[in-house]
């Protein structure tokens with residue numbers, strides 16, 4: 330029996346000819362015109378949103394983002410408002426990132442006004458970023474979906490809020506991924522940073538800026554521990570090269586415009602809400618699922634080691650750097666005097682071989698890893714990192730207190746709660 334021919338109730342809900350073979354030829358011309366007009370209107374609205382000044386840059390992220398308007402401004406103001414005990418009004422870039430989330434929460438806890446910005450790109454699982462955003466919103470922190478390359482958006486933010494500080498954590502991270510997508514490093518770590526500094530230098534008042542550099546700037550150095558006085562002109566990855574470039578760019582903006590700038594060289598930061606592209610995170614996932622993990626080693630089976638640093642210690646360092654940052658000296662794009670320019674190592678001062686990291690994970694997960702040792706690939710990796718932290722200790726009493734075993738325990742607890750279906754029966 331042929332299906333019953335019920336005409337659709339609205340022109341937009343036409344059913345297909347497959348099931349309603351005799352219907353299409355009965356469409357009246359005025360219905361077709363109405364349908365086409367609606368379709369055209371939809372296309373026009375789509376293009377308007379994509380290319381209006383209120384949208385993000387065309388490279389990243391993939392969706393058109395809308396900002397502005399009285400409601401949006403009032404959300405921005407309310408998020409930036411100081412609470413009891415607060416002193417600073419901070420713009421946190423990369424707020425839905427791993428370090429960004431923890432730093433934003435810590436600032437809010439002590440009463441500072443915080444606004445986040447993040448482009449929510451899909452370098453790794455965007456659900457994790459959305460969940461972090463949700464966590465921030467529960468604490469009253471507004472995270473704007475936008476790219477640091479969007480000058481108008483940044484200018485608008487500075488129009489609405491006279492930020493005292495910028496905590497710049499937005500970046501394209503990961504040393505090995507730089508070979509796959511070099512342009513994303515230039516886009517975020519160089520072009521994005523310059524765009525942010527351009528806006529900061531013209532702001533009135535100019536904010537003080539604390540930003541994330543990286544331990545990777547020490548590149549192929551062999552003298553340990555790494556000191557801020559050591560050479561940093563032999564990066565092993567494009568990621569490292571863009572962070573090193575950031576340090577030189579910081580020097581320029583400090584010199585010409587009087588911006589107060591502090592770079593923090595983070596050493597392999599790990600912990601709850603971490604980055605799934607990092608070894609400790611995907612090792613955990615792969616150990617639980619029984620997938621083989623590859624552990625890199627050097628010549629003659631020598632260990633590859635990292636000065637793994639727990640997130641809470643990094644947060645303490647970030648806040649210390651913000652608290653001791655002096656004001657920028659310029660205004661309206663003009664320098665009025667010399668300004669502060671600093672760089673600090675934020676590490677743990679005790680490198681741990683990657684093999685030991687895996688043993689700790691095996692013990693905590695109660696699952697034996699399926700391991701394969703392999704020569705360290707020449708894709709940006711370095712053999713070891715080790716921080717000398719005496720400068721940060723002197724300047725703002727930075728003192729890491731979490732060893733790798735304690736920190737990984739907290740990470741694993743979080744991981745099993747966040748991914749409940751990942752748990753596996755013990756193989757020990």
Ligand SMILES: O=C(O)[C@H]1O[C@H](OP(=O)(O)OP(=O)(O)OC[C@H]2O[C@@H](n3ccc(=O)[nH]c3=O)[C@H](O)[C@@H]2O)[C@H](O)[C@@H](O)[C@H]1O
Nearest residue numbers: 502503543544545595596597607608623624625633683710
């Ligand atoms: O300090 C930084 O500035 C950087 O730290 C981090 O880089 P890395 O120290 O390289 O961390 P991560 O990839 O977790 O590899 C950890 C260890 O596992 C080894 N490793 C890695 C992968 C693998 O399959 N096997 C393996 O043995 C690998 O050889 C290494 O020894 C950040 O990702 C980076 O964004 C930047 O912030």
